[in-house]
Amino acid sequence: MILFDSFLIYAALAGLGVAIAAAPLGCFVVWRRMAYFGDATAHASILGVALALSFEMSIFAGVLIVSLLMAATVSTLSNRGYAMDTVLGVLAHSALAFGLVAVSFLQGVRIDLMAYLFGEILAVGPMDLTVIWGGALLVLGLLWWRWSALLTATLNPDLAYAAGIDPRREQLVLTLALALVVAVAIKVVGVLLIAAMLIIPAATARPFASTPERMALMAAFIGSISAFGGLQLAFTFDTPTGPTIVCLAAILFAVSNVANLLFRSPST
């Protein structure tokens, strides 16, 4: 019974950590229309898993390195005349494909692949929890520190320059935060569904928020409910946990939109 309790508590805490780090970052992903960028970074991280396993590094480090490389490649290529969605479409799926192929070369890993694709929140141990919360706090700290500058750069690069802020540096901060979130979330929701944890809570919060800060707080709340509730539902119905969390988030999104349609006039 003790065992049962502790792994559920670890899982709940892990979900909470990911939810509150992903929420404010997810808001920026929504505001800056970087949804596909988040997806690409997340998909590339399976390559990081392969790398980490073959060089016997920690998964966290491998994923972080590859995510950062991916983000840098995307930024470079998008300045070369390709449309952003084309660049991301090429890179995201090739990185995923190469990652899957690379993992298949590794002995004895094949059985674990599902865990990386869809997460394995119930296998979170104290060590994982430390990494997840460390990463989450780092992301929150980074966003807290740069919040005003990030918002200004998101509004308009020239307004940022006029205020002495370098928008390219702020972009870099977001990229770094994104790589961190991907690295900590891979264990919880898996490579394929990380972008959902970024975007869905932020999108759900949007109709009810009047300032950026409120939107971020509400997104964190909605993300946390999804994580707790999803865990509970997955346990009750014996469904895969990561996808169940995302399903619940999606249902909340649908409910929030219906509620918004019903209770507010169309103009607001």
Added chain:
Amino acid sequence: MSLVTLQNLSVRHSGNPVLTDVNFSITKGEIVTVVGPNGSGKSTLLRSIIGALQPSSGQINRAPDLRIGYVPQKLHIDATLPLTVRRFLSLPKRVSNSVAKTALDRAGAANLADRQMSRLSGGQFQRVLLARALLCDPQLLILDEATQGLDQPGSASFYQQIETVRQQLGCAVLMVSHELHVVMAASDRVICLNGHVCCEGEPEQVASAPEYRALFGTGTHGALALYRHEHNHSHDSDCDHDHHNHEAAE
């Protein structure tokens, strides 16, 4: 006292020269308007002055501790970003309620504080941008085609607001405008730009300069004709600049 001085400023965009050897300065309290065809480097000039673009050669000297208020050409605020006017004014630096209120009052946007940015009309939006530029109590106010997308009365009342602001604050104003009649009425000095400074001076001087007419024509091309049709129609340019593209359009 000169607020900003440009010496032989040249700026390139991905290898192509946009501005070549531009010399320019603006002094306290002066209203200077930059005119020129599309792609003549007007925005580039302003963005260099605020520091958003690095010159490829030449120098930009700003007065020590110069406070610049910048009103951008257009600012699209994504509807996904919830943002009240009041919160917008506190970006990136938090400002007190009284400072925000003063700026909104000065910009003629007194009642907009609680509105969402993405739901403002074009004219209201520009006034909020103006209010934001006024927060720092600027010595130099820079406007980049601030009335683009406004109708005639809207843009006229916006420029009236600018004039009021200048009288209240005594700030210099540097603006880009396509509306030549406004330019001629409101500016102390006009700079005609086409990759280089074609000509500059008081509005009347510039309007009669052959370089200017080569760019804008003397006929139906600008509202200018309403004001300056008494000038003789000489298209013969004695300057050695390249104006052919624009003459072809006449």
